[in-house]
Amino acid sequence: MKTQFYFKSIIPRLFIILLVGGIAFSTGGCKSKKKLAQEAAAKEYADRVAKAIAELEAILNDDGTMPVVEMERRLNDIKSQNLNDTRVNELIKQVEAKIAAQKEALRQKQLDDQKKQEAAEEQTYHYIDEYFKQVANSKTVPEANAKIAEAMKMFSSPDVPVLIIISKAGSDVDYDKPTTIEKYLNYLKDTKNYNNSVYSVKMDGYGQIVSLELIKN
């Protein structure tokens, strides 16, 4: 009876001790796992930051071999990681400025190239403008007709289309009603007025003009 009572009182105590002990030990294990995970995350973050800094510095130190598109791709990749590191953010700003400068330089170069090409084309087709002016300035009908016959030799047929640009703003191009070279040359003879310039010319394999674009001066 006494022994039975003894067991009855000791078992709950033991159970409580084991429970407390278990909780204590298990919490200790959790704590160390969390710490490990935190350390791993911190290391991973540090690696990512170091990699990002290295990449951003590589872009900044590039001597012009890396295309702007590649720079933008790498920058966007780094920005998408949201590293929120002071040094990384500072380098991102510098890279963004470098990309913007390179884009502006590219745009300027394209504009300059286009202007050079237009000037070259204008010079190339200056002789066509001269023919048109001569037709418009002819004193008599026979003189104008002779000039027209001469000018017609440059074109593949009397029906070659002539387009006249009346206004051009970006992608908005407005034309006058399309005409043909034969009608246009006679128009110059009748009105004695050539107030356009050659804008573009298309030629066939024989060097004859197959389409002509003029622009209002």
Next chain:
Amino acid sequence: MKTYKSLIILLFAGFALQGVAQDNLSPERKQAIDSLALEKVRDLSKYISLIGDKDTPFSEANRVIDRAVELFMEGSEVGVSSLYKEEINYYQVREYLERLMRLNYSKVDIEWYKIEYVSDLERQPDGTYVGVITIFQKFSGYDQEGGLVYQDVTKKDITVYVKRKETQIAGKLIGFWDVLLGDIRVKETTKE
């Protein structure tokens, strides 16, 4: 029911916006169209002068008549007045030009001046721009000895229609402004 109402409202708003977008020509583009219409009237003045000129060869005058007719809308009429008659006669464009070519003078001078808009080009609901250009025409007819037989100055109003059209040229879609002249109405005729 509510959904249907919303859809109908959206549909109407869409059409309205489309209309606004089409009307939204920049001042530069509008000016280019204004100038184009004026240029067509100046071209007509040169054609009329050539057709009336007795020195213009017959074949040339007929070719120029064809070019001049192309400037007009089909069915357009031209008013003819005289200092000696109160009534104004209206002729179809080709008939007017052919009569002009056959006028019974030894020499004819026709000069158009003060060519300007009296009513600016305004967009109509169908997208056509319509305006009125006024001109002053000085007509002088001479006899064989070079003496002035008849002279008058007539103020005329020309209705102009400008519409955006598209056409394919060598596989490329071209958007162009088609300028057509309508009736030429006589406003007043004076001696000078």
